[in-house]
Amino acid sequence: MFEWLLSDQMVGNMLYVNSLLLMGGIYALMCLGLNVQWGFTGLFNAGIAGFAAVGAYTYAILTTFASGMHIGGYELPIWVGMLAAMITSGIIALAIGAICIRLRADYLAIATIGIAEIIKLILKNETAITNGPRGVAKIPRSWEHLGDARVAEKLPWRLFGEPSAYEGFFREWYPLLFMLTVVGFVLLVYLALEIARTSPWGRVMTAIRENEAAARAAGKNVTRLRIESFVVGAVIIGLAGAFYAQQLRFIEPTNAFDPTKLTFLVWVMLIMGGSGNNRGAVLGGLMLWVIWSGTELVIRFGANVVGDIFPDLSPSVLVTKASFLRLFLIGLILQFVLQRFPKGILPEVRPAALGGKTNEVRD
Amino acid sequence: MKKTLLVSAAVMAFASVASAQVKVGNPMAVTGPIPDLVAPMVDAVNLAVAHVNEQGGVLGQEYVMVAADSGCDPAAAVDAVTKLVNVDQVSALIGPVCSGATIAQATSVAIPAGVVTLSVSASSPAISTLEEGTDLVFRTAASDAYQGVALAELAMASGISDIAVSYAQDDYNAALAAVFAEAFAAMGGNVTANEAHEPDKASYRSEVATMGSTSDNLALFAYYGSGGITLMRNALETGAFSTFIGADGMLSQETIDQIGGENMGAATFTTSASDPSRDAFQAWAALAEAAGVPASDPFVANSYDAAFMMALAIEAAGSADRDGIAAGLRAISGPDGETILPGEFAKAKEILAAGGSINYDGGSGPQDFDGNGDVAGFFSANVVVPKGSETKLTIGSKSYDPEYVWSSTLLN
Numbered sequence: 057m058f059e060w061l062l063s064d065q066m067v068g069n070m071l072y073v074n075s076l077l078l079m080g081g082i083y084a085l086m087c088l089g090l091n092v093q094w095g096f097t098g099l100f101n102a103g104i105a106g107f108a109a110v111g112a113y114t115y116a117i118l119t120t121f122a123s124g125m126h127i128g129g130y131e132l133p134i135w136v137g138m139l140a141a142m143i144t145s146g147i148i149a150l151a152i153g154a155i156c157i158r159l160r161a162d163y164l165a166i167a168t169i170g171i172a173e174i175i176k177l178i179l180k181n182e183t184a185i186t187n188g189p190r191g192v193a194k195i196p197r198s199w200e201h202l203g204d205a206r207v208a209e210k211l212p213w214r215l216f217g218e219p220s221a222y223e224g225f226f227r228e229w230y231p232l233l234f235m236l237t238v239v240g241f242v243l244l245v246y247l248a249l250e251i252a253r254t255s256p257w258g259r260v261m262t263a264i265r266e267n268e269a270a271a272r273a274a275g276k277n278v279t280r281l282r283i284e285s286f287v288v289g290a291v292i293i294g295l296a297g298a299f300y301a302q303q304l305r306f307i308e309p310t311n312a313f314d315p316t317k318l319t320f321l322v323w324v325m326l327i328m329g330g331s332g333n334n335r336g337a338v339l340g341g342l343m344l345w346v347i348w349s350g351t352e353l354v355i356r357f358g359a360n361v362v363g364d365i366f367p368d369l370s371p372s373v374l375v376t377k378a379s380f381l382r383l384f385l386i387g388l389i390l391q392f393v394l395q396r397f398p399k400g401i402l403p404e405v406r407p408a409a410l411g412g413k414t415n416e417v418r419d
Numbered sequence: 420m421k422k423t424l425l426v427s428a429a430v431m432a433f434a435s436v437a438s439a440q441v442k443v444g445n446p447m448a449v450t451g452p453i454p455d456l457v458a459p460m461v462d463a464v465n466l467a468v469a470h471v472n473e474q475g476g477v478l479g480q481e482y483v484m485v486a487a488d489s490g491c492d493p494a495a496a497v498d499a500v501t502k503l504v505n506v507d508q509v510s511a512l513i514g515p516v517c518s519g520a521t522i523a524q525a526t527s528v529a530i531p532a533g534v535v536t537l538s539v540s541a542s543s544p545a546i547s548t549l550e551e552g553t554d555l556v557f558r559t560a561a562s563d564a565y566q567g568v569a570l571a572e573l574a575m576a577s578g579i580s581d582i583a584v585s586y587a588q589d590d591y592n593a594a595l596a597a598v599f600a601e602a603f604a605a606m607g608g609n610v611t612a613n614e615a616h617e618p619d620k621a622s623y624r625s626e627v628a629t630m631g632s633t634s635d636n637l638a639l640f641a642y643y644g645s646g647g648i649t650l651m652r653n654a655l656e657t658g659a660f661s662t663f664i665g666a667d668g669m670l671s672q673e674t675i676d677q678i679g680g681e682n683m684g685a686a687t688f689t690t691s692a693s694d695p696s697r698d699a700f701q702a703w704a705a706l707a708e709a710a711g712v713p714a715s716d717p718f719v720a721n722s723y724d725a726a727f728m729m730a731l732a733i734e735a736a737g738s739a740d741r742d743g744i745a746a747g748l749r750a751i752s753g754p755d756g757e758t759i760l761p762g763e764f765a766k767a768k769e770i771l772a773a774g775g776s777i778n779y780d781g782g783s784g785p786q787d788f789d790g791n792g793d794v795a796g797f798f799s800a801n802v803v804v805p806k807g808s809e810t811k812l813t814i815g816s817k818s819y820d821p822e823y824v825w826s827s828t829l830l831n
Contacts, residue, residue: 068505306523
């Protein structure tokens with residue numbers, strides 16, 4: 057009766073929806089990170105790709121098997137790699153923050169663009185460490201790596217049976233498990249940031265964003281608080297970078313961390329979803345990724361229909377031409393959203409200063 | 420989510436209408452940094468599909484190429500191939516163009532799903548050793564490992580004993596330079612300097628000055644449009660180097676036009692080439708000319724060969740199931756069997772139906788896969804000569820009449 061559910065086509069469609077949630081979740085994490093910096097505190101970070109690259113490379117180098125191409129072969133567990141990705145990204149943000157956090161909005165943007173470029177050039181040129189432009193390959197992916205006998209050999213549950221007994225399970229089910237892991241982290245970070253947002257810390261951040269002089273006059277250590285916000289955001293982006301490396305399984309400095317596809321896209325996601333609103337950040341990340349990825353299928357379907365009606369037009373030529381429309385489409389969507397929803401689809405809801413948790417007011 | 424469900428439903432509706440098809444995914448780098456190179460490659464793939472369908476199709480069904488965009492970007496390639504493998508349910512994949520995109524889509528999506536990737540132009544040596552225990556990644560373009568060695572042999576043969584190496588810091592040039600330097604040293608040559616340079620700089624005077632003191636010969640690995648011409652001009656102006664060798668990144672009429680043919684000194688650049696004396700190339704050139712596809716442009720013949728071989732492999736395997744395709748590719752490419760030239764699909768089908776074995780001989784080379792799924796290629800050495808005295812033009816004629824042109828001689 058439910059055989060159609062298990063047909064190759066249905067399983068394939070579900071796997072695609074799975075991959076949408078997965079990549080959408082990774083982008084949602086980056087949006088949440090940026091939301092702390094820009095949405096809460098008003099720090100213009102234009103170097104998202106740089107922090108994601110730091111996280112991705114830290115993770116990749118610590119967890120891969122020895123390749124002879126880059127330093128590594130540490131084969132550390134995945135959770136250690138992800139933790140290290142967050143810490144490294146945070147330390148770099150701390151160092152940068154200590155130097156240039158006092159710059160006002162657009163100057164900070166220029167500084168962060170420059171820093172992202174510096175990070176990229178270091179990754180590109182320190183070939184002994186990162187293998188330079190040739191990249192790091194065979195990065196282990198959460199759960200899938202448990203299907204690798206070399207990994208399984210080392211695991212504590214080796215006591216419960218031979219690796220061959222569970223290799224197959226992980227090789228088959230890793231997409232679902234990995235997606236649930238990413239979505240779980242999105243949920244976790246979201247809940248943590250909601251607590252942060254409604255706490256006194258979150259309210260001070262809003263105060264700094266809206267009127268820094270007043271916050272300073274109220275006795276707040278503005279510089280320190282701005283650095284805190286910058287570091288927290290960078291830690292989240294570093295975590296997203298580690299997941300990004302896991303999903304691609306291959307990273308190199310130039311194309312994989314192209315600012316138009318990370319920095320620009322994440323900014324559009326956050327602005328579209330609703331800057332300052334954590335739910336908006338998650339919504340923006342998921343929604344724009346679904347649009348970005350799904351348009352290719354819509355275009356292909358449309359091209360086939362046109363090709364059926366007009367036999368002179370080849371669908372593959374149409375698809376080729378339409379591929380260039382996708383970036384244009386993102387711009388168009390941004391225009392539309394900014395016209396209809398100037399504050400994003402889910403505008404910021406600020407906790408009332410004195411009214412307690414239940415009495416939130418719209419800005 | 421609603422949108423996704425709608426999309427999936429639409430795709431399913433379409434998939435059920437067109438069932439008598441053999442579908443192969445074709446994620447080319449339509450957008451990204453090299454769309455102009457990719458356009459004729461896409462045409463060549465479509466030409467192969469047209470030839471197969473004119474001659475009865477694969478397994479009696481229509482041979483369909485599902486086009487997608489991998490953008491020369493690992494993230495875009497993973498996304499595009501996820502859709503091809505899962506939503507479109509393709510039997511196999513022909514070609515992400517760039518090496519990084521090929522590695523990412525293969526390790527992230529195609530290999531775990533058991534889908535064969537047949538790349539048309541990924542030349543990174545890293546692809547040879549990508550797999551562990553599977554046989555799913557093939558390519559119709561020769562690995563840089565071969566071109567680097569061919570170039571080292573050429574340098575040795577022309578009497579160069581010491582050389583400085585300068586390469587642009589990108590995946591293609593860095594990999595090629597590493598292979599060259601290693602091969603040249605192994606042949607007894609002396610690599611006096613081996614330095615990366617950042618592409619697209621306004622001046623390379625300090626780079627060439629430092630390296631110029633070590634040798635008169637420079638092995639230059641760069642793209643002509645991204646700093647290669649500037650570096651070569653700086654090296655000539657300062658007299659740092661007099662002899663240049665390098666690979667296809669520098670091969671363009673633009674290089675001659677900007678530096679001036681009379682100034683270029685002894686410059687020899689290699690490129691992957693087709694041997695025009697082979698029957699297979701002539702068959703391909705005739706087909707390409709009839710369809711208006713540039714037969715000798717980079718990786719165009721390789722693209723046609725890949726699309727044609729995939730059809731042969733599915734025909735030989737007897738089904739479009741993903742499992743049999745790797746074995747099919749090995750069966751139709753091996754050195755044994757009756758030779759099949761580009762375009763001869765009906766003939767191949769007849770032989771296969773009668774239980775015979777075939778050996779596809781492509782326009783780009785014999786296309787015999789080794790254990791890693793790699794093929795050996797042909798390379799040519801190209802030097803600058805006054806127009807009229809060339810043995811064979813490397814790059815097709817343009818609308819204007821240049822004074823100097825690249826002249827090509829086949830190596831190996």
